[in-house]
Amino acid sequence: MPSSTLTLLAGLAGAATVAAHGHVTNIVINGDSYSGFLPNIFPYQANPPIVAGWTAANTDNGFVGPESFASADIICHKSATNAEGHAVVAAGDSIFVQWDTWPESHKGPVIDYLANCGAAGCESVDKAALEFFKIDEAGLIDGSQAPGKWASDQLIANNNSWMVKIPANIAPGFYVLRHEIIALHSAGQQNGAQNYPQCFNLQVTGGGSATPAGVKGTALYTPNDAGILFNIYTQLASYPIPGPALIAGASAVAQGSSSIKASATAITGSAVATAAPAPATTTAAAPTTLATTTSAAAAPTTAAAAPTTTSSAAAVLPTTTSAAAVQPTVAVPDCAGTVTVTITEGPSGPTTRARGARTLAS
Secondary structure (H helix, E strand, C coil): CCHHHHHHHHHHHHHHHHHHCCCEEEEEECCEEEECCCCCCHHHCCCCCCCCECECCCCCCCCECHHHCCCCHHHHCCCCECCCCEEEEECCCEEEEEECCCCCCCCCCEEEEEEECCCCCCCCCCHHHCEEEEEEEECEEECCCCCCEEHHHHHHHCCCEEEEECCCCECCEEEEEEEEEEECCCCCCCCCCEEEEEEEEEEEECCCCECCCCEEHHHCCCCCCCCCCCCCCCCCCCEEECCCCECCCCCECCCEECCCCEEECCECCCCCCCCCCCCCCCEECCCCCCCCEEECCCCCCCCECCCCCCCCCCCCCCCCCCCCCEEEEEEEEECCEEEEEEEEEECCEEEEEEECCCCCCC
16 A cells, blocks of 8 residues: 555544544533634634633643643643633523533543632633632443443433533632543553543622632642542442542532523623523433442532423534634644644634644544
8 A cells, every 4th residue: 555545544543533532612501602612623713702611722632641630731721721701600500511522432530620710700810729629520320341331421422511510509709610521441551541621711690608618720630549540441339539529519410401592702801790691491311320439539418409401402512703714724733743724714614624644642
């Protein structure tokens, strides 16, 4: 076979591997969809839109490994910078977090944290100063047959999406939501776990008063934590979810879908909203019992509270437009070569064309 053909096939294989991972495209709050940072589009636009999702250098849909747990990359992904806007949610409401895709082989827990940004808001907060407290966690669902059924499988079954409830007792203010999947398919070896943190800026409204203590992002995990260095290819009775304990008042929510009624624009500035969004009607799927999952550091909390209701069997991704009409061809360096990417803006949104070869590890 000619070497040029082999190079092309290697490049296509690498591209397929990259696409197999994922990122959060949008979050839905009471029918309003807020765009996240889109690493496959925004880095190649001259004027990307202001969104509630943090910017990160994960254009390969890659991960943060345990060897980087002490670095700032674990906080909100690689070289992450503050989102320039935020979304508004009432304490007690749920947020529907939608991924573009997630591979079935990348099994592991889904974990959610909040960190208070202070009165100035999250658009300018120092990420290294953020202290995260855990509001949601789900891990092993059924370990009777290796590699088991996990929260990540439940996310896939739920249209590659996850519903997380903001505890009703949380004090009003500005918070970073840190949503994360930890893939354990290679976690049986040192530095084999793969963390995929995704961050969004929120303004939480309501009458709560709780201000839980948190942990800095660089102290959430260590490479040798029981739930990080972990072999999933055996029969399992339980799984120790890594990270701090769930806070008091945190509760699971039945996984369901949230219909999108409008595409919302992220709010900028630190002005406090005068009212929370009106609640939407929703339909949630029956909750899954997570009896085989235990937290690594905490006493158990209430397993489930009344879920925020949602409607529609599937969520719709938001349409994102950019101020730039046409972007030139961009050479994007990769870990094994260079990919040439052309972004063209049209009435139906950006079109991405790529050429070149690259090979990436899964």
